[in-house]
Amino acid sequence: MTELPRSQRRTEIRQHNETLILQAAEKVFAEAGFGGATMQLIADMAGLPKANLHYYFPTKEDLYRRVVQDIFEIWLHAADSMDQAPGPIEGIGAYIQAKMDISRRHPNGSKVWAFEVMHRAPVIQDYLETTLRAWTTGRVRLIERWIAEGKMAPVDPEHLLYMLWATTQHYADFGHQIETLNSGPFSDADWQKATDSVKTMILRGIGAF
């Protein structure tokens, strides 16, 4: 273990507490929405006094913005595996896998994103119009190329993307409903079966096999 410079060590306290706060905030925002969440509740969950939150994040909105942005980053990187795939079976299959894993590991993040978009995206509207739009047009072109190469049926690429987002995120956003119908939390096998089902139905749905 190499020693860290003093100037970096100082920021460790900051990073530790910020992480603590962000984790608590993600959960509270996910369960109550922006309006329903209170700084006091986030503070209690993080084990810090409320005034300390305002030291690291001046306003409630600042904190919320950070939570949403962090999720957006994770969400975007899920498509990396899709890009250099030879065809839809590998590419879209991997994308479904990645998105299902995110739904499993970051269910609260997915919910905060959903809250934000339903709220007409007051905080991340610019991200939608720039980053997400650019990302989307890129994948649309990729899908169109696969269609032109005869590797899948001529489906509308945009609606395919919506279906991918909807289906995978549903397991996070509506996890409570699913678990209620399932009479309990998802096991490893349940997640495996869900992922396989989604892959099978969608890949066959787009004529990839």
Add this chain to the structure above:
Amino acid sequence: MTELPRSQRRTEIRQHNETLILQAAEKVFAEAGFGGATMQLIADMAGLPKANLHYYFPTKEDLYRRVVQDIFEIWLHAADSMDQAPGPIEGIGAYIQAKMDISRRHPNGSKVWAFEVMHRAPVIQDYLETTLRAWTTGRVRLIERWIAEGKMAPVDPEHLLYMLWATTQHYADFGHQIETLNSGPFSDADWQKATDSVKTMILRGIGAF
């Protein structure tokens, strides 16, 4: 126009105002969640003084419960067309059509439902465990019968239902995101294309044709 008895005329005022309040409440709850919504805002949107809301709906929670229950009713009846269908092409096709129409006509209702479920369903948990579970098992049996009759591929019925819910409701819950990427609101043709795309991909995905 036939005259109404006097005793009924009075209840008409009640029904009229209740409808006014419920419409406003649906919109505000959808846009802000339970915690973020305020009785004052609902009152302003309904064009009534706040105290009047509390005359018809004693508490904010009572009003919210009514909004969620009303949506649940609409949501359940969407499957009526699915039941007496000869096979998945007609049955699931009609169900997709009905759910897409609901997403178009009642986007706010769908959002309130999403909010409620993400919030771990504090108000309608009993509905999930009784009515929705019964509904689900009924359709699962129907799908299993279609599979046994060789009318569709042997997919997992529950995950098929989740996919149907996720995909169709996505156009309501994430409508803002979709319209941002679409550079504007959905036209009649856009809705037609979306519905067709969903039908095509899912029906092929389950091997119905």
Add this chain to the structure above:
DNA sequence: AATTTTCTTGACCGGTTGGTCAGGCTGTGG
């Protein structure tokens, strides 16, 4: 050891919230 920077926190504040209530209004039945 002195000093400066970063971190911590209880107490506090103005504004907003859900909800109450007394009193007025309206139209129907006798």
Add this chain to the structure above:
DNA sequence: CCACAGCCTGACCAACCGGTCAAGAAAATT
């Protein structure tokens, strides 16, 4: 005409909200 039940509402309240601040503790720098 009166009486009465249902409807309406301005004014009000305790509770809670996000955010502030001053004073001090802890840590880093000199």
